[in-house]
Each structure stands twice: as C-alpha cells, then as structure tokens.
Amino acid sequence: MKQKRFTEEQIIVVLREHEAGAKTADLARKHGISEATLYNWKAKYGGMDVSDAKRLRSLEDENRKLKKLLAESILDQAALKELLSKKW
Secondary structure, eight states: OOOOOOOHHHHHHHHHHHHTTOOHHHHHHHHTOOHHHHHHHHHHHTTOOHHHHHHHHHHHHHHHHHHHHHHHHHHHHHHHHHHHHSOO
16 A cells, blocks of 8 residues: 655644544545544644644654764764773
C-alpha cells in the first residue's frame, strides 16, 4: 500500500473537519487514511494551529540535530579515553 505524506496544514484541516462533527470513518475514507492514523494525528496535533504545528516540527528537527551532536561527542570522548588508557 502506498504511504502518503500529509503536511501539517493538511492534517489540521482534517482534524478541524473532525471537530466540526464529521464522522471518523467518513473522514478516513475521504482522505484515504486509517481511523488509527486519524486518532494518532488527533493525539499529536489536536488543538493546534498551523503555526503551532510548524513550530513543533522545527523544534523536533532541532532536537534531532542536538541528539546527533551529543552522540558524536560522546563517541569521540570514549575513543579518546580508550586511546589514552593504553600503555605504550
């Protein structure tokens, strides 16, 4: 099955339709997603505006970069410790 990628704006539009009273099954069928996906979106993006969702995305990206930098730093530090602990 082909996986679709929805933007934050599209997700929020779908959630607004759901809040307006549309049935979950009808929305899922209309947009080609599963009901579980709709509930996952609701848990993550429920009550957000488009600007909030974009801010969340940028914070997640920044967090990912920082975690990568930290992991590389720890790896370098461990390699230096191992090198310095050897007796010549």
